[in-house]
Amino acid sequence: MKRLCVTLATLLAATAASAGCGGSDGPAGGGPRTGGALTLAQTSNPDFLDPAKGYTVEASAAHWLIYPGLLTYRHEEGAEGSKLIPAAAEDLPEVSRDGRTHTFRLRKGLTYADGTPARAADFERAIQRALTLQWGGLAFFSVIEGVDEYVKRGKPGADIRGITSDDRTGEIVIELTAPDGRLGNILAFPAAGLVPADTPLEDLSRRPPPGLGAYRFGAIEPNRRYELVRNPHFALPGIPKGNADRITVKLMKSSQRQVQDVIRGRLDWILDEPPADLLSEVRTRYGDRYEENTANSTYFQFFNVETAPFDDARVRAAVNYALDKRALVRIFGGLLEPDCNFLPPGMVGYERIDPCPYGDPAQPPDVERARGLIRAAGSEGAPVTVWGTDEERSQRVTEYYTDVLNEIGLRAKPRIVGAETYYAAIGNVETRPQTGFLAWFQDFPHPANFFFLVAGESVQDVDSVNPGRVSDPDVNRRYEALKREPAEQNAAEWAALDRLVIAPEKALVAAYGHTKDTTFVSERMNLEDCTVYHPVYRDDWSQFCLK
Amino acid sequence: MATELIDRAPAGPGGLPGEEAAGVLLAPAAPRSALRRLAGSRSALGAAALLALLVLAALAAPLWADHVAGTTPYANHITDRVEVGGKARDVVSPDGVPIGPTWRGRFFLGADVNGRDIMVRLLYGGRNSLMIGVAAALLTALLAVATALVAGYFRGWVDGVLARGLDVIWAYPVILLGVALGTAFAVGGVRLGPVELAGDSKAIPVLVIAVVYVPYMARPLRGTVLALREREFVAAARAQGAGAVRVMWSEILPNLLPGIVVLLPLMVANAILLEAALSYLGAGVRPPEPSWGTMIDDGVARIVTAEHLAIAPGLMLVLTVAALNVLGDRVRDALDPHAGAGT
Numbered sequence: 001m002k003r004l005c006v007t008l009a010t011l012l013a014a015t016a017a018s019a020g021c022g023g024s025d026g027p028a029g030g031g032p033r034t035g036g037a038l039t040l041a042q043t044s045n046p047d048f049l050d051p052a053k054g055y056t057v058e059a060s061a062a063h064w065l066i067y068p069g070l071l072t073y074r075h076e077e078g079a080e081g082s083k084l085i086p087a088a089a090e091d092l093p094e095v096s097r098d099g100r101t102h103t104f105r106l107r108k109g110l111t112y113a114d115g116t117p118a119r120a121a122d123f124e125r126a127i128q129r130a131l132t133l134q135w136g137g138l139a140f141f142s143v144i145e146g147v148d149e150y151v152k153r154g155k156p157g158a159d160i161r162g163i164t165s166d167d168r169t170g171e172i173v174i175e176l177t178a179p180d181g182r183l184g185n186i187l188a189f190p191a192a193g194l195v196p197a198d199t200p201l202e203d204l205s206r207r208p209p210p211g212l213g214a215y216r217f218g219a220i221e222p223n224r225r226y227e228l229v230r231n232p233h234f235a236l237p238g239i240p241k242g243n244a245d246r247i248t249v250k251l252m253k254s255s256q257r258q259v260q261d262v263i264r265g266r267l268d269w270i271l272d273e274p275p276a277d278l279l280s281e282v283r284t285r286y287g288d289r290y291e292e293n294t295a296n297s298t299y300f301q302f303f304n305v306e307t308a309p310f311d312d313a314r315v316r317a318a319v320n321y322a323l324d325k326r327a328l329v330r331i332f333g334g335l336l337e338p339d340c341n342f343l344p345p346g347m348v349g350y351e352r353i354d355p356c357p358y359g360d361p362a363q364p365p366d367v368e369r370a371r372g373l374i375r376a377a378g379s380e381g382a383p384v385t386v387w388g389t390d391e392e393r394s395q396r397v398t399e400y401y402t403d404v405l406n407e408i409g410l411r412a413k414p415r416i417v418g419a420e421t422y423y424a425a426i427g428n429v430e431t432r433p434q435t436g437f438l439a440w441f442q443d444f445p446h447p448a449n450f451f452f453l454v455a456g457e458s459v460q461d462v463d464s465v466n467p468g469r470v471s472d473p474d475v476n477r478r479y480e481a482l483k484r485e486p487a488e489q490n491a492a493e494w495a496a497l498d499r500l501v502i503a504p505e506k507a508l509v510a511a512y513g514h515t516k517d518t519t520f521v522s523e524r525m526n527l528e529d530c531t532v533y534h535p536v537y538r539d540d541w542s543q544f545c546l547k
Numbered sequence: 548m549a550t551e552l553i554d555r556a557p558a559g560p561g562g563l564p565g566e567e568a569a570g571v572l573l574a575p576a577a578p579r580s581a582l583r584r585l586a587g588s589r590s591a592l593g594a595a596a597l598l599a600l601l602v603l604a605a606l607a608a609p610l611w612a613d614h615v616a617g618t619t620p621y622a623n624h625i626t627d628r629v630e631v632g633g634k635a636r637d638v639v640s641p642d643g644v645p646i647g648p649t650w651r652g653r654f655f656l657g658a659d660v661n662g663r664d665i666m667v668r669l670l671y672g673g674r675n676s677l678m679i680g681v682a683a684a685l686l687t688a689l690l691a692v693a694t695a696l697v698a699g700y701f702r703g704w705v706d707g708v709l710a711r712g713l714d715v716i717w718a719y720p721v722i723l724l725g726v727a728l729g730t731a732f733a734v735g736g737v738r739l740g741p742v743e744l745a746g747d748s749k750a751i752p753v754l755v756i757a758v759v760y761v762p763y764m765a766r767p768l769r770g771t772v773l774a775l776r777e778r779e780f781v782a783a784a785r786a787q788g789a790g791a792v793r794v795m796w797s798e799i800l801p802n803l804l805p806g807i808v809v810l811l812p813l814m815v816a817n818a819i820l821l822e823a824a825l826s827y828l829g830a831g832v833r834p835p836e837p838s839w840g841t842m843i844d845d846g847v848a849r850i851v852t853a854e855h856l857a858i859a860p861g862l863m864l865v866l867t868v869a870a871l872n873v874l875g876d877r878v879r880d881a882l883d884p885h886a887g888a889g890t
Contacts, residue, residue, distance in 0.1 A: 276660075277851040280642055327625035331660065333643035364626070390829045392848065399661055399835045403623040415747065416834050417734055425734070 032529050036546045037246040041258045042271040045223060045251055049205040051190045052129035055136030060190055062228055064537045067193025067211040068236060070104050071184050073536055075240050081535045082348060082445035084184045085238050088194050088212055099179030106170035111233040112196055113216035120165035120172050122194045130191040132156045132201045137443060140186045145175040156201045181485040185444035214242040214542050225250045243530060243545035265522045273518040276333050282520055291519040293533040294337045296344045296442040298450060301401060301510040302468040304434050309379035316507035318373035322408045325361040328512050331396045335516040342501050344514040346535040348487040349447040349494025357504050367407060374409040384412040387426050387436030389419040394437045426467040433467050445535055447494040448483040454501055454508050455479045470508050475501060584881040591877035594870040601867055605677055608670035615652040616664045620671040621835050624662035629653055638662045644852050657855045659845055669859055672837035679752050680819035686757035687814055688807055691764035696795045699772025713762040721759050722824055728755045729830030747833035752825055756818045764810055768803055775799050805882050812875030816868045823864055839864045
């Protein structure tokens with residue numbers, strides 16, 4: 001069999017260079033095939049390969065498969081993929097009546113990729129590492145009792161009061177500072193993925209620790225490539241064991257070259273969307289191996305509700321009436337799902353707001369009505385500075401948006417600054433930004449992870465993610481009550497909050513849509529059966545397979 | 548007026564005199580004969596005519612915008628449709644590809660991704676690029692002459708301080724220094740005593756370009772001043788009781804003018820190029836204000852599907868800089884009696 005494979009590979013070399021020959025156990029009539037090697041590409045480096053530090057999309061795509069925690073997400077598309085399932089835990093937690101104590105039990109007989117047996121105490125180590133190494137989402141763990149104290153004390157490896165474990169019984173008890181419906185999502189971050197309790201409290205990006213997932217890190221060449229290979233000890237039910245034997249991820253700066261390499265079969269998949277120049281060609285000529293999926297993201301213009309003219313809801317509503325979502329779709333090169341909702345379609349609680357109070361997103365805007373509202377508010381000629389970054393989409397949107405504001409009677413000019421300084425600038429109260437560009441991609445699939453952007457709790461004087469300083473009593477009250485419970489329990493209430501935030505009498509933001517992620521694969525990849533667009537981690541590498 | 552012969556200074560960036568150019572001094576022909584030589588040069592006349600055409604076109608930008616294109620350089624027409632060859636076409640297609648040249652009044656050279664008329668932006672961009680180039684070159688000349696006069700005339704510690712200051716600026720690559728200053732000023736603006744410039748002011752690229760190019764003009768001029776201050780006519784003026792300012796103004800400065808006249812077109816060309824580079828890198832003219840640099844930046848990402856976006860401003864830039872360089876060379880030849888007449 002092996003000889004036959006080599007012969008076939010030689011014959012097909014011109015069209016399928018480096019095609020893997022490991023797969024022999026796939027179904028003869030199509031469907032997922034296991035085995036083989038895949039080559040993927042990313043434009044940017046993962047920030048860190050150590051799960052206790054990695055936070056970017058580039059890092060989490062691999063970490064998700066390598067470092068499952070007590071809980072993880074179903075490897076499914078759409079709303080199913082947002083559902084939490086037990087991973088290293090035997091089951092979902094038992095929750096005390098007051099909602100503050102969550103008790104897990106570790107599965108028996110689990111072994112890490114290096115053969116080390118898993119113990120209940122490993123969970124606390126994972127959290128200690130994330131806190132000590134200052135993981136980007138560290139603040140999420142503050143819901144656990146004793147975490148803030150651990151951070152303040154600055155003593156690596158100290159006990160975290162809210163986490164107790166018993167290696168003998170496998171019991172892990174987590175005490176919260178207050179009931180919080182986001183806990184399951186927080187525990188599903190790869191940063192909370194289990195690692196052996198003796199893992200050093202230092203950045204191990206060059207030699208990442210073993211995990212319990214279907215894959216482990218193989219060879220790593222910093223800034224060039226890294227590999228994922230099968231974990232021979234993988235034994236978590238309900239999680240795919242992975243189709244490919246080996247996944248090599250290359251780091252390539254040129255997105256043009258990435259696309260050309262996918263076309264020629266030198267790469268099997270690319271993380272980033274094809275550049276604007278090649279997108280049309282990819283769509284039309286290679287449509288059979290290209291897909292678009294709406295990401296759990298939201299794009300909107302923020303309004304500073306404390307500063308004129310946007311302290312008047314009529315002015316904010318006027319902007320919403322005047323924005324032409326068809327124009328914004330074009331600016332995004334077609335990679336925008338125009339929408340009225342603040343919540344994205346893949347999120348629990350999403351109910352398409354139809355009819356949209358500002359008109360059909362597919363129809364021209366009501367500019368006359370917008371002008372009338374500006375006049376009624378006495379804001380004609382009001383000076384407005386529109387903030388945006390110098391990144392392609394942001395700059396284009398900012399320039400368009402400025403033109404719209406001028407068209408409805410305001411006196412706007414754009415302020416384009418480097419992306420590296422933008423968020424610090426608009427998040428500083430001293431800057432007093434009036435309005436500007438914002439985009440948000442979920443940290444986890446819970447509506448609270450979107451609505452905190454317009455909740456009073458996120459108003460800060462520096463580094464604020466709520467630069468509009470929105471603190472509406474109605475919104476705050478509902479948000480504070482809802483965020484304490486798992487999202488699924490209150491889907492209808494979250495949908496109502498979504499309608500409230502964009503309603504003309506509030507118009508707290510001008511939301512215009514959700515971006516689309518692209519999937520572009522090589523000819524030898526099986527797009528139909530083996531690409532699962534996950535709502536949190538995008539394309540699921542573990543389900544990629546060859547034809 | 549004393550006359551000395553200029554030697555050919557080794558080139559710095561963009562053909563400007565280099566570091567070893569100290570001591571250059573131009574010995575001009577009489578102005579009338581220089582003008583005659585210039586008028587006899589076909590290449591000089593061609594370059595001057597091309598420059599005049601470009602300047603006129605830039606000045607006529609509002610006329611084209613109002614009466615032909617019917618738009619402004621800032622107006623977005625993303626969802627508009629325009630008739631081309633009897634068919635209505637999207638100005639920007641649903642997947643974001645802008646229309647190419649229609650060769651008619653509206654969107655004569657096509658549109659950009661925001662549906663803005665490229666021809667209108669090209670003309671307004673030309674105004675900005677030329678204005679910034681000329682203003683920056685004049686400011687460079689002003690600062691360079693003042694520095695050269697003071698440093699070269701007083702010598703000693705004054706020269707030491709000023710020359711080291713020029714060395715510091717010289718030590719940085721022009722683009723890097725320009726980007727650093729341009730980016731810093733774009734965020735916070737500039738406050739120089741009572742003068743306050745907003746972050747999006749076009750005076751900021753003028754200031755940045757002028758500052759980074761001062762050493763390239765000041766160093767050769769300083770060498771000339773050092774040589775001139777030892778000449779008999781300067782000694783005679785001092786013996787007659789003329790003060791330092793009067794000697795610099797009346798005796799030395801007139802002898803620097805021919806050199807400045809030669810350097811100025813080259814300086815304008817380099818300033819326009821640097822403005823384009825800074826704008827391309829996001830540190831020059833601030834959007835949505837057009838300049839040829841920002842327009843090239845807008846077009847590069849779509850060079851395959853909408854090549855007109857980068858080619859049109861790029862061509863204007865090349866024509867302008869080439870014309871200025873040719874004109875600069877011919878002016879130098881005309882002022883230098885030892886050089887052959889340009890053709």
